[in-house]
Every structure is written in structure tokens, then in C-alpha cells.
Amino acid sequence: MEKQTIDTIVGTLDKRMNRQLQQYLDICARCSICKDSCHQYVATGDLKYLPARRSELIRQIYRKYFTKAGEFVPALYEARDPDENLLDELYDSAYACTGCRRCMYYCPFSIDNAWVVAAAKGILIAAGRGNEMVSQLTDAALFKADNMEMFNDIIVSGFADVEKELEEETGRHIPIPVDVAGADILYVALAGSHSIKPAAMIFDAAGANWTLSKFEAANYGFFLGDPAKAKLIADRFMNEAKALGVKEVVITECGHAYRVAEMFYEAWAKEKMPFKVRHILEVIDEYIKDGRITVDPRAIKERVTYHDPCQIGRNGGIYEQPRDIVKAIAPDFADMTPNRETQWCCGGGGGIVAMEEFNDVRIKSGGKKVEQIKATGATVLACPCENCRLQIAELNDVHDLGLRIVPVMELVAEAMVGPSAGPAA
Amino acid sequence: MDWFSQLTSGIGVYVALVVFTGGMAWRAWQWSRTPRSAVRLALYPKPKTAAGRFGKLLVDTFAAPQSFRIAPAIMVAAVLFHVAALAAFVGHLRLVHEFTPLVAVLGVEGMNTFAAWSGGAAGIIMLAAVLYWLGRRTFGAYKNLSVPEDYLLLALLLGIVLMGDHLRFVGGLHAATYQAWFASLMQFRPAFPAELASSTTRYALDWHMLFVDAFLIYFPFSKLTHAIGAFATNLVRSSE
Numbered sequence: 038m039e040k041q042t043i044d045t046i047v048g049t050l051d052k053r054m055n056r057q058l059q060q061y062l063d064i065c066a067r068c069s070i071c072k073d074s075c076h077q078y079v080a081t082g083d084l085k086y087l088p089a090r091r092s093e094l095i096r097q098i099y100r101k102y103f104t105k106a107g108e109f110v111p112a113l114y115e116a117r118d119p120d121e122n123l124l125d126e127l128y129d130s131a132y133a134c135t136g137c138r139r140c141m142y143y144c145p146f147s148i149d150n151a152w153v154v155a156a157a158k159g160i161l162i163a164a165g166r167g168n169e170m171v172s173q174l175t176d177a178a179l180f181k182a183d184n185m186e187m188f189n190d191i192i193v194s195g196f197a198d199v200e201k202e203l204e205e206e207t208g209r210h211i212p213i214p215v216d217v218a219g220a221d222i223l224y225v226a227l228a229g230s231h232s233i234k235p236a237a238m239i240f241d242a243a244g245a246n247w248t249l250s251k252f253e254a255a256n257y258g259f260f261l262g263d264p265a266k267a268k269l270i271a272d273r274f275m276n277e278a279k280a281l282g283v284k285e286v287v288i289t290e291c292g293h294a295y296r297v298a299e300m301f302y303e304a305w306a307k308e309k310m311p312f313k314v315r316h317i318l319e320v321i322d323e324y325i326k327d328g329r330i331t332v333d334p335r336a337i338k339e340r341v342t343y344h345d346p347c348q349i350g351r352n353g354g355i356y357e358q359p360r361d362i363v364k365a366i367a368p369d370f371a372d373m374t375p376n377r378e379t380q381w382c383c384g385g386g387g388g389i390v391a392m393e394e395f396n397d398v399r400i401k402s403g404g405k406k407v408e409q410i411k412a413t414g415a416t417v418l419a420c421p422c423e424n425c426r427l428q429i430a431e432l433n434d435v436h437d438l439g440l441r442i443v444p445v446m447e448l449v450a451e452a453m454v455g456p457s458a459g460p461a462a
Numbered sequence: 463m464d465w466f467s468q469l470t471s472g473i474g475v476y477v478a479l480v481v482f483t484g485g486m487a488w489r490a491w492q493w494s495r496t497p498r499s500a501v502r503l504a505l506y507p508k509p510k511t512a513a514g515r516f517g518k519l520l521v522d523t524f525a526a527p528q529s530f531r532i533a534p535a536i537m538v539a540a541v542l543f544h545v546a547a548l549a550a551f552v553g554h555l556r557l558v559h560e561f562t563p564l565v566a567v568l569g570v571e572g573m574n575t576f577a578a579w580s581g582g583a584a585g586i587i588m589l590a591a592v593l594y595w596l597g598r599r600t601f602g603a604y605k606n607l608s609v610p611e612d613y614l615l616l617a618l619l620l621g622i623v624l625m626g627d628h629l630r631f632v633g634g635l636h637a638a639t640y641q642a643w644f645a646s647l648m649q650f651r652p653a654f655p656a657e658l659a660s661s662t663t664r665y666a667l668d669w670h671m672l673f674v675d676a677f678l679i680y681f682p683f684s685k686l687t688h689a690i691g692a693f694a695t696n697l698v699r700s701s702e
Contacts, residue, residue: 066685
């Protein structure tokens with residue numbers, strides 16, 4: 038590998054260095070307790086998917102260039118210059134990682150291998166080895182933000198079409214407001230109407246003063262591992278929220294989008310936002326408990342189970358609100374085992390569903406989730422994350438699970454009684 | 463003291479202590495100078511109060527209940543080893559000063575018997591744990607994850623424990639002999655008392671100290687900095 042490339046890689050690691058990353062690289066005992074926590078390693082037994090190994094590749098560069106001991110006695114630490122072989126393995130292990138952080142939960146030192154993987158992705162990008170598909174999706178999102186005047190009319194007329202669809206489905210006019218200055222809520226949905234229609238029905242029924250963002254919540258810059266681009270993508274709706282003067286930004290049922298907005302954005306922007314960020318299920322749970330919307334407690338007759346998306350649960354702290362919502366509309370609720378902070382990743386996080394080269398390991402690594410779902414005997418899976426839904430839908434086909442996989446808010450829209458009730462989505 | 467004893471059980475002890483203390487302080491200073499991650503890296507659920515977070519930090523660091531659930535065998539070995547090592551360390555403090563309150567209760571003979579049993583148990587537990595780790599790392603499915611550093615540390619620990627156990631079970635010298643040697647170290651005039659100097663046990667002591675010195679010197683440059691780093695990383699787990 039050329040010296041210039043090595044310098045770029047080392048410089049990138051230097052730029053990404055912070056206290057936590059340094060400590061994670063310094064103290065890992067390579068005890069491999071993490072091996073049984075990772076759905077990919079459990080499914081494949083392949084060393085490159087062992088969480089500590091994912092970090093070890095970065096550790097080898099760190100030891101060589103950031104520690105005197107590694108510089109003088111590299112063999113002791115297997116410290117080395119980055120080369121094509123290292124980058125090949127790094128690509129597979131870093132972009133396959135779903136960032137579920139189950140390994141961090143079980144690590145006796147709480148080493149966040151996903152944080153090290155984030156640095157690894159930065160190195161891959163700097164070396165020109167970032168994932169191409171995710172990179173293109175990232176650039177497309179940024180192009181949209183940079184050329185909003187070109188897209189504005191198309192987006193607004195698209196929302197009007199969704200409004201018409203909703204009217205045809207429910208028999209009532211349910212508005213989808215856009216650009217409402219001073220609204221209480223800026224709702225950030227995903228591309229497509231499936232995350233807009235049920236939310237519109239719920240906001241309408243609750244009498245909420247809301248407005249729909251013109252930008253989708255999905256953030257491929259985050260999956261790519263490029264915080265600068267990820268920030269620019271999130272800037273689109275954060276700046277929109279500031280301009281409209283809303284009280285809160287509500288993120289749709291999308292795991293990583295919620296984590297980006299709630300956990301990462303202020304750190305990236307280096308400023309405190311003048312509004313709070315909430316997940317849509319926190320809002321809906323509040324509406325039900327406050328009596329702002331009325332739901333039929335026996336609306337969903339089938340047995341329902343709930344999947345904790347890693348970015349909302351273990352990494353976002355939202356465990357009970359979705360369960361309370363589902364229990365409020367489905368009398369036959371069966372939780373998976375394990376659940377909450379120990380739940381298994383479905384295998385579809387971290388943008389892996391967009392990377393065809395990982396299809397085999399992705400489907401294989403969903404095995405634990407399939408076992409969990411089967412054990413509940415449920416025929417409906419409530420799942421508040423788009424990537425998880427895509428992954429579990431594929432597992433559903435492969436393993437013939439016979440599941441109906443739905444966003445939680447879609448179940449709520451089905452269960453609503455009163456003025457805004459009616460078939461949605 | 464011959465040159466080897468001087469190197470291992472004399473001057474080497476001072477060098478090891480200086481490098482260990484300075485190295486660990488340097489490592490902590492290095493970490494403190496590196497900016498914290500601005501991004502929140504906590505896991506949920508987490509305690510809401512500072513006291514709760516501190517309590518969780520202690521539980522996570524000293525008991526690691528999550529790790530126990532997923533890997534009970536290695537965690538049992540780890541906890542037994544650490545507890546035994548702590549007990550052995552406390553026992554070694556007897557070289558600095560006799561545990562007079564315990565002697566008052568147990569009597570001189572009783573104290574020696576207690577020390578023999580507790581020290582012996584600690585030595586056997588540590589030996590078993592180190593052998594288990596060595597076997598796990600050498601024959602386990604993930605041996606490819608291991609690097610020479612892992613084996614070096616285990617080899618040093620094995621040397622310390624084997625020689626320590628030799629002193630405990632075969633050496634035949636009483637604490638007072640070692641106390642005299644230790645007193646000379648404290649007075650910066652390292653010397654073996656006559657009983658030790660004339661005994662072949664001193665070779666075991668020299669080798670024990672060689673491994674201890676090397677272990678302490680290498681400690682700050684190894685993964686063993688988890689001894690202080692784990693407090694920081696476990697705190698991040700439940701940080702605000």
C-alpha cells in the first residue's frame with residue numbers, strides 16, 4: 038500500500054480519536070465473552086464477525102501508530118501497517134456490523150465495538166473503500182437537500198396525493214399539513230406513504246398541531262460511517278424545524294433516524310436545539326394514556342408480539358411505550374424471550390439491507406430472531422423500524438413464518454375508534 | 463545478594479514499582495488529555511441519578527452480572543482469580559507489617575496456620591485460573607483472536623504463581639525471614655537475611671520476583687490497563 042494511503046488512514050484514525058475510542062482500543066482483554074452476544078458470529082462462527090475481532094483490526098493500526106510499545110515491539114501486539122488484506126477484512130466486518138451494541142451490553146468493560154466500527158468505516162471511506170451503494174444513497178439525499186427548489190413542488194404534490202389516498206380509504210378528509218410555521222410538531226417520516234397515513238390519522242384524531250417534514254428521516258450517511266454527511270442529511274429536517282419554530286421533532290418508526298436525531302445530532306452540530314426530539318411511539322403512547330385518541334382494546338384479535346429494534350431499545354431507551362400501546366389494542370400479546378436490553382438483533386440494522394454482498398450472512402444471522410418469533414406463537418409482529426421490518430419480512434418468506442409484519446402506528450390506526458377512525462395504509 | 467538476586471529481588475523491585483506507578487499515571491494522564499466523545503454512548507436502561515450511575519458502575523466493574531449470564535465459566539474463573547490475587551496481595555502486606563490484631567486473636571501459631579491455608583488456597587486458585595485461561599486461549603475456537611501479548615501476560619502470571627506456590631508449599635521458610643528481606647528493601651539497602659541467603663529457596667524467590675518485576679513493568683503498556691480503564695468505560699455505559 039502506498040505511503041500516502043497509509044498516512045490518510047492513520048490521519049483519519051487520529052481525527053476520529055477520542056477518549057472512549059482510545060480506552061476501547063487500550064483495554065480489550067480479548068476474552069471473547071462477546072462471541073456469544075453477536076448474532077452474526079453465533080450464526081456463522083466466522084472470526085471476522087466476532088465483535089472483538091472487528092475492533093482488533095483497528096487496534097492493530099492504533100498500536101503501530103499511536104503507542105510507543107506497538108511501535109517498538111509490533112510483533113507483541115500484532116501491530117501493523119494497514120494493507121489491502123486488512124482493508125478487505127475490515128470492509129466485511131465493519132459494513133456487516135449492524136451496530137446493535139449487544140456485545141457492549143455483555144462486555145465486562147462495556148467496550149462499544151460499534152463505536153470502533155464507526156472509526157473503521159471512516160478509515161474505509163478515506164481509503165476509497167466505503168460501501169458504494171450506501172454512498173450513492175447518501176449523495177442522493179444530499180443532492181435533494183442542495184436542490185430543494187427543484188424538488189419542492191414534486192414533494193408537496195406527492196403529499197397531496199397521499200391526502201387523497203387517505204380520503205379514499207377512510208371516507209374523510211384528513212389533512213397532511215406542510216410548512217406550518219409555529220406548529221407544535223414537525224413529523225419526520227420515511228419515503229413512501231406508509232409512515233405518513235397512519236400518523237396523519239393519529240395526529241388528526243388527537244387534534245395535534247403538526248406539520249410534515251419535506252425530508253425523510255432515513256440517514257444513509259450514518260450507515261456509511263461519515264458523520265459529516267450524516268449531519269448534513271439530518272440538517273435538512275433540523276433546520277426545517279428551526280425555521281418553522283416547532284416545539285418538537287417527532288421521528289417516525291425508524292430506529293437509526295431516531296438515534297441520529299436524539300443521540301448524535303446535537304454533538305455533531307455543537308449546539309443545543311431549541312426543540313425536543315421524540316419517537317412517534319412516545320407521542321402515541323401519551324395520546325392513548327391522556328385519552329386524546331380512543332382505541333378499541335380488542336381491535337387486534339390475533340396474537341401479537343413486539344420486536345425491540347436495537348436503535349430504539351438498547352440504544353434509545355424506548356421499551357415500555359410500544360408495549361403499552363400494543364397491549365392497549367391487542368389482548369393477546371406475547372413478548373419474545375429474551376427481550377428489551379437483551380433482545381437479539383434481527384440482523385437487518387446498520388444499512389446492511391441495502392448491501393447485497395452481505396445478503397447471505399444477513400439472512401443466516403436472523404436465525405435467532407426467527408427462533409424467538411416462532412416461540413411466541415404470534416401471527417402479527419409489531420415492529421417500529423423500517424430496516425427491521427425489511428429484514429424480518431425476508432426472514433418471514435425464507436422461513437415461512439406466516440407473519441403479518443406491521444408498524445405499531447398502523448395497528449393503532451386500525452384500532453382507533455371515533456372521528457378519525459377507518460382503514461389506513 | 464548475588465547479581466541475579468540484586469537484579470530481581472533488589473534493584474529490580476524499585477525499577478518495577480517506578481515503571482508501574484509512572485506508567486499507569488502516564489496512561490491515565492494520556493486518557494484525560496484526549497477529548498471525550500461528544501456523542502452519547504450510553505446503553506439503556508440506565509439509572510437516572512448520579513448516585514444510581516455510580517452504584518451501577520461499581521456493580522458492572524466488580525460483578526459484571528451481564529457477562530456472568532452469557533459466559534459463566536470464564537467469569538467464575540475471572541472473579542476467582544481476581545479475588546485470589548487480591549487476597550494474595552493483602553497477604554503479602556504481612557511482609558511490611560505483621561497483622562498484629564489477627565495475631566492477638568489467633569496467636570502466632572494460629573496466624574501462621576491461617577496464612578498457610580489462605581495463601582495456599584489463593585495460590586492454587588490463581589494457578590487453576592491461569593491454566594484455564596491458557597487452555598481456553600490456546601485450544602478455544604477463537605484462538606486466532608489471540609495475540610502474543612495475551613500469551614506473554616499469561617506466561618508471566620504462570621511464572622509468578624508457580625514460583626509463589628513453590629515458596630508457599632515447598633520453600634519451608636517462615637514469614638519472619640521474608641519480612642527481614644522486605645525490611646531491607648524498605649530501607650533501600652536490599653539484602654537477604656542469612657537464613658534466606660543460605661537456602662536454595664532464594665532461587666525460587668528470585669524467579670518469583672523476576673516474573674513479578676517483568677509483570678509490573680509491562681502492565682502499563684498492556685491490555686491490563688483495564689484495571690483502571692474499566693471504571694471509565696463502564697461509566698460511559700450509563701452516562702447521561
